[in-house]
Amino acid sequence: VTPAEIPDVAIIGAGVVGTAIARTLARYDLGIVLVDAANDIGTGTTKANTAILHTGFDAVPGSLESRLLRRGSALLAGYAAQAGIPVERTGALLIAWTPEQRQALPGVADKARQNGYASIRAVSADELYQREPHLGPGALAALEIPDESIICPWTTPLAYATEAVRAGVRLRLDSAVTGVRTEDGAHRIDTTRGPLRSRWLVNAAGLGGDRIDAMLGGGGGFTIRPRRGELIVFDKLARPLLGSILLPVPTAQTKGVLVAPTVYGNVLLGPTAEDVEDRSDTATTAAGLAALLKAGARIIPDLVGEQVTATYAGLRAATEHRDYQIRVDPGLRYACVAGIRSTGLSASLGIAEYVVDQMAGAGLPLKQRDSAPDPPVMPYIGQAGLRPYQDARRIAADPDYGRIVCHCERVTRGEIRDALSSAVPPADAHGLRRRTRAMNGRCQGFYCAAAVSAMVAEAGMPGGRGGPA
Amino acid sequence: VNVDVLIAGAGPAGLAAAIELRRLGAGRVLVVDREAEAGGVPRHSAHTGYGLRDLHRVMTGPGYARYYAQAAARAGAQVRTQATVTGWSGPRSVTLTSAEGIETVAAAAVLLATGCRERPRAARLVPGDRPPGVMTTGELQQRVYLHGQRLPGRALVVGAEHVSFSAVVTLAHAGADVIALVTDQPRQQSYAAFALAAAARWRTPVWTSTALRRVSGRDRLDGVELADLRNGAVRFVGCDALVFTGDWIPDHELARLAGVAIDPGTRGPAVDTALETSVPGVFAAGNLVHAAETADVAAAGGRHAARHIAAALRAGPPRAAQRIPVTVAAPLSWISPNALRIPGPPPPRGRFLLRSEVFERTARLEVRQDGRVLATARARLIPGRPVHLGAGWMARAEPSAGPVRVTLR
Numbered sequence: 001v002t003p004a005e006i007p008d009v010a011i012i013g014a015g016v017v018g019t020a021i022a023r024t025l026a027r028y029d030l031g032i033v034l035v036d037a038a039n040d041i042g043t044g045t046t047k048a049n050t051a052i053l054h055t056g057f058d059a060v061p062g063s064l065e066s067r068l069l070r071r072g073s074a075l076l077a078g079y080a081a082q083a084g085i086p087v088e089r090t091g092a093l094l095i096a097w098t099p100e101q102r103q104a105l106p107g108v109a110d111k112a113r114q115n116g117y118a119s120i121r122a123v124s125a126d127e128l129y130q131r132e133p134h135l136g137p138g139a140l141a142a143l144e145i146p147d148e149s150i151i152c153p154w155t156t157p158l159a160y161a162t163e164a165v166r167a168g169v170r171l172r173l174d175s176a177v178t179g180v181r182t183e184d185g186a187h188r189i190d191t192t193r194g195p196l197r198s199r200w201l202v203n204a205a206g207l208g209g210d211r212i213d214a215m216l217g218g219g220g221g222f223t224i225r226p227r228r229g230e231l232i233v234f235d236k237l238a239r240p241l242l243g244s245i246l247l248p249v250p251t252a253q254t255k256g257v258l259v260a261p262t263v264y265g266n267v268l269l270g271p272t273a274e275d276v277e278d279r280s281d282t283a284t285t286a287a288g289l290a291a292l293l294k295a296g297a298r299i300i301p302d303l304v305g306e307q308v309t310a311t312y313a314g315l316r317a318a319t320e321h322r323d324y325q326i327r328v329d330p331g332l333r334y335a336c337v338a339g340i341r342s343t344g345l346s347a348s349l350g351i352a353e354y355v356v357d358q359m360a361g362a363g364l365p366l367k368q369r370d371s372a373p374d375p376p377v378m379p380y381i382g383q384a385g386l387r388p389y390q391d392a393r394r395i396a397a398d399p400d401y402g403r404i405v406c407h408c409e410r411v412t413r414g415e416i417r418d419a420l421s422s423a424v425p426p427a428d429a430h431g432l433r434r435r436t437r438a439m440n441g442r443c444q445g446f447y448c449a450a451a452v453s454a455m456v457a458e459a460g461m462p463g464g465r466g467g468p469a
Numbered sequence: 470v471n472v473d474v475l476i477a478g479a480g481p482a483g484l485a486a487a488i489e490l491r492r493l494g495a496g497r498v499l500v501v502d503r504e505a506e507a508g509g510v511p512r513h514s515a516h517t518g519y520g521l522r523d524l525h526r527v528m529t530g531p532g533y534a535r536y537y538a539q540a541a542a543r544a545g546a547q548v549r550t551q552a553t554v555t556g557w558s559g560p561r562s563v564t565l566t567s568a569e570g571i572e573t574v575a576a577a578a579v580l581l582a583t584g585c586r587e588r589p590r591a592a593r594l595v596p597g598d599r600p601p602g603v604m605t606t607g608e609l610q611q612r613v614y615l616h617g618q619r620l621p622g623r624a625l626v627v628g629a630e631h632v633s634f635s636a637v638v639t640l641a642h643a644g645a646d647v648i649a650l651v652t653d654q655p656r657q658q659s660y661a662a663f664a665l666a667a668a669a670r671w672r673t674p675v676w677t678s679t680a681l682r683r684v685s686g687r688d689r690l691d692g693v694e695l696a697d698l699r700n701g702a703v704r705f706v707g708c709d710a711l712v713f714t715g716d717w718i719p720d721h722e723l724a725r726l727a728g729v730a731i732d733p734g735t736r737g738p739a740v741d742t743a744l745e746t747s748v749p750g751v752f753a754a755g756n757l758v759h760a761a762e763t764a765d766v767a768a769a770g771g772r773h774a775a776r777h778i779a780a781a782l783r784a785g786p787p788r789a790a791q792r793i794p795v796t797v798a799a800p801l802s803w804i805s806p807n808a809l810r811i812p813g814p815p816p817p818r819g820r821f822l823l824r825s826e827v828f829e830r831t832a833r834l835e836v837r838q839d840g841r842v843l844a845t846a847r848a849r850l851i852p853g854r855p856v857h858l859g860a861g862w863m864a865r866a867e868p869s870a871g872p873v874r875v876t877l878r
Contacts, residue, residue: 237722283683311594399569403551407553410553410566442722443589443607445589448506450612
């Protein structure tokens with residue numbers, strides 16, 4: 001490898017943070033490689049969360065997280081509109097169920113204002129029940145946060161990665177990083193698929209952030225302490241049971257469980273919060289699911305009468321600190337972007353902007369490209385807007401958009417075909433699910449998994465034996 | 470598009486209804502199905518035993534599906550496949566998506582015959598990892614019989630009812646080694662002959678009183694944790710495929726979107742003995758109203774609904790019928806139909822279908838209205854298997870009195 005061929009920046013971790021940094025750097029005249037251990041982008045914390053676009057109203061005032069969350073969610077709202085990322089501004093209601101929680105509401109409102117969020121508003125029990133008639137009995141009062149939104153956590157990093165790849169970023173998947181050292185003034189990064197080199201290195205490795213940091217000599221002063229959150233997704237028939245995101249009042253004992261609509265038209269209940277040792281243990285537990293159902297039955301009693309479409313668990317990349325762990329080392333030409341906790345999706349573009357700015361200050365030469373690409377227009381997989389099966393003009397132009405393959409989610413043959421031949425294609429049936437919603441519905445493959453996996457196999461991917469989990 | 474009768478679902482119930490409607494002189498009958506081929510679940514249920522009661526010959530599932538699809542076409546019904554009803558645009562008009570575009574179909578009467586499916590692992594709240602290799606019988610059959618996939622390795626079947634043994638046959642056909650059928654019930658729920666055949670031919674035992682506690686395996690399925698409900702002992706059993714069978718739920722989305730009343734027991738639309746729902750002119754038949762019965766029972770329900778639809782069309786604009794609800798109490802889980810129509814036509818095949826949650830060799834059913842006993846009947850109860858109740862007592866029900874209640878004495 002001649003020095004000229006050494007990429008300027010290697011980003012380790014193709015989650016929502018790594019892909020956001022990649023698309024932000026790709027606007028400049030730089031050679032960039034984006035590395036991930038998994039066979040797809042966004043397979044870690046990114047894919048399994050509560051899918052809420054937070055305003056940051058409840059962040060720790062004065063923290064970096066508060067600042068980047070506010071900036072990031074504003075940037076993402078604009079980006080999502082351009083890129084066709086499903087977002088619904090449902091608003092949130094933070095509900096007090098006990099006198100103690102009711103007493104805490106003014107403090108929450110104060111904190112929101114300290115975080116620069118002024119639109120928070122007190123809501124009486126009467127108004128609350130008018131707005132949410134299916135709410136269980138006993139709610140005392142609430143706060144309304146009208147700008148909290150729901151977002152598609154799969155399309156977001158995929159849009160970033162698509163934009164990055166179209167701008168020339170090299171995506172290197174299936175490459176777990178096994179070591180990093182300095183060689184001839186550049187980083188040498190050993191991966192399970194061979195070594196690569198770069199002048200600068202960005203650590204956006206999420207749950208592996210402290211391990212990568214240790215490979216660069218450590219000094220980050222943090223340890224990743226994965227916190228598992230289990231979630232239950234209810235059938236679309238439950239969607240009319242609520243209008244807004246229903247948040248708990250955080251108390252000293254517990255952060256509580258929320259109920260939220262999803263952009264796919266389902267209802268989400270969760271998360272639990274459990275510290276775990278194993279950084280890959282995304283199993284659900286009988287105790288966790290039972291606790292969620294109990295909490296859900298109090299918030300919306302009718303919810304637990306509806307069918308469960310899916311259960312899953314995600315791991316938040318928490319550390320012993322209450323703030324993000326971001327630092328740029330000019331000597332090492334290294335950016336550590338760790339401890340992004342549970343707000344990475346909302347803050348991603350704010351984090352990327354901040355990190356790139358810090359890297360520039362540390363000596364990364366940034367020369368704007370002559371023609372920076374526009375955000376890509378992503379296939380729309382939300383429920384609120386017009387889907388291909390509802391679009392007569394699209395079907396007239398291409399009848400495959402009228403051929404529904406996945407009946408529960410109404411995914412057409414045309415959409416699956418498009419995903420299989422996209423700029424960042426799926427590597428397996430799971431990746432296809434995240435790109436199209438196929439097989440994600442109430443039947444979990446009873447009707448369509450065999451047909452979809454035949455299409456996947458036709459495209460030369462492991463269709464696998466038995467798709468959905 | 471305007472039709473006399475729109476039928477949603479080209480399975481045995483929908484196709485049998487179309488044939489009967491045409492035989493009775495109904496004009497334009499349109500059957501729509503979202504799948505590529507008409508025929509419903511029998512299309513991918515390759516075992517034999519179909520057709521015995523309704524067509525008086527022994528057929529395989531695919532043969533039975535073909536027979537009905539061809540007969541419906543011959544009878545003059547229009548059958549459109551790969552056409553999905555996506556919603557309602559009026560009480561008896563729907564929106565349809567297909568490769569031809571988006572259409573609105575208005576009908577004088579609608580028959581919902583959307584069938585049922587097995588509840589998947591997630592709906593059953595089975596905790597653990599979420600590897601591939603976990604599926605329902607429906608998915609298994611389509612993989613093996615429609616797409617020719619092989620499934621070498623060890624397989625475990627969850628459930629021990631008729632469909633569970635059908636899954637064993639399919640797995641064996643696909644090259645799997647079926648370790649066992651696992652059920653939390655104290656006994657298997659199918660015919661003794663099926664269990665004996667599975668044990669003799671494939672050495673597949675039924676592990677009774679055994680609960681599935683956890684699925685294990687990150688990238689691929691490793692196995693499951695099983696708990697013996699008699700002594701609490703937990704053991705790990707390795708397997709490469711896990712098939713969830715039975716535990717049927719009606720595919721009731723379209724019915725619920727129509728706003729028809731839903732029966733809490735069957736979870737399908739509440740229907741009276743003419744198989745009409747709470748929305749006049751909208752009928753429901755087949756496994757949507759009794760999940761799940763065999764194909765011939767579904768077909769008989771379709772024909773029954775067809776006769777009442779034909780009568781309704783002759784009678785003019787749809788009107789709400791007078792009816793008396795029929796309910797059950799635990800350990801009975803549901804009854805279908807779940808209302809008497811006044812004046813009463815009997816239910817399909819002259820009897821009500823019920824389900825029990827418990828085994829009981831000689832149970833006594835009691836039919837009461839406002840405390841007055843209308844009838845008693847003997848029944849053998851097996852969870853997941855049909856219990857029949859004759860309808861001779863219907864004439865004794867008082868139209869102005871309260872609901873009819875069926876209980877175990």
